[in-house]
Amino acid sequence: MARNPLADALGLDHDELTKLVATLRERAETVATAESLTGGLVVAALTSVPGSSAVVRGGVVVYATPLKAQLAGVDPAALAEHGPVHPLIAEQLADGARVACGSTWGIGLTGVAGPDPQDGTEPGVVHLAVSGAGHTIVRTIGIDGNRHQVRSGAVRAAFDLLNARFEEPAGG
Structure with missing residues (x-):
C-alpha cells in the first residue's frame, strides 16, 4: 500500500x-470534528x-475561545466557568460537531500543546471526547513531549477512542 x-x-x-x-x-456512519488543540x-x-x-462530514477548527461557542455550540457559561481546556468543553465540542454536521459521530479535542502552561494547565494535558447519539465518552490524558508530540498523540488518542466506540451498537 502507498x-x-x-x-x-x-x-x-x-x-x-x-x-x-x-x-x-x-x-x-459518518464523523465530524471540532478541534482546538x-x-x-x-x-x-x-x-x-x-x-x-463517504464518511467525513466536516470539521471546524476553534482555536480561539469565542469560536468554541460561535461555531461548535459550546455553552458560553461553561467556557466562562471552566475555561477552554476542560473535559466538559471537549464533550460539548464533540456533540456540537456531531449535531452541526449531521454526523453519526463527533470528535472534540482541547488541551495544551505547550511549551507553556495555559490558564494553570500544564502542557501535555489533553481532553478529548467522542459523541454518538445519546452518549458521549470523555477522556483526559497526559502526553509527554514537545508540541508536535502532544498534538500527534492527541490525534492518535482520538482515533483510539472512536475505534473503541465500534464495539458498541451502531449509532450508540
Whole structure:
C-alpha cells in the first residue's frame, strides 16, 4: 500500500487509519470534528485516506475561545466557568460537531500543546471526547513531549477512542 505522508508525520499507522475509514463506510456512519488543540489534524488525517469523502462530514477548527461557542455550540457559561481546556468543553465540542454536521459521530479535542502552561494547565494535558447519539465518552490524558508530540498523540488518542466506540451498537 502507498505511504501516507501525513499519517507518517503524525506517527499514525496508515493501515489502521484506512481500516478506521473502511469501518465507518461498512457501518454507513459518518464523523465530524471540532478541534482546538489539534488545529484540524484529526480531519486532515481522516481525509488523507482515499474514499474518506463517504464518511467525513466536516470539521471546524476553534482555536480561539469565542469560536468554541460561535461555531461548535459550546455553552458560553461553561467556557466562562471552566475555561477552554476542560473535559466538559471537549464533550460539548464533540456533540456540537456531531449535531452541526449531521454526523453519526463527533470528535472534540482541547488541551495544551505547550511549551507553556495555559490558564494553570500544564502542557501535555489533553481532553478529548467522542459523541454518538445519546452518549458521549470523555477522556483526559497526559502526553509527554514537545508540541508536535502532544498534538500527534492527541490525534492518535482520538482515533483510539472512536475505534473503541465500534464495539458498541451502531449509532450508540
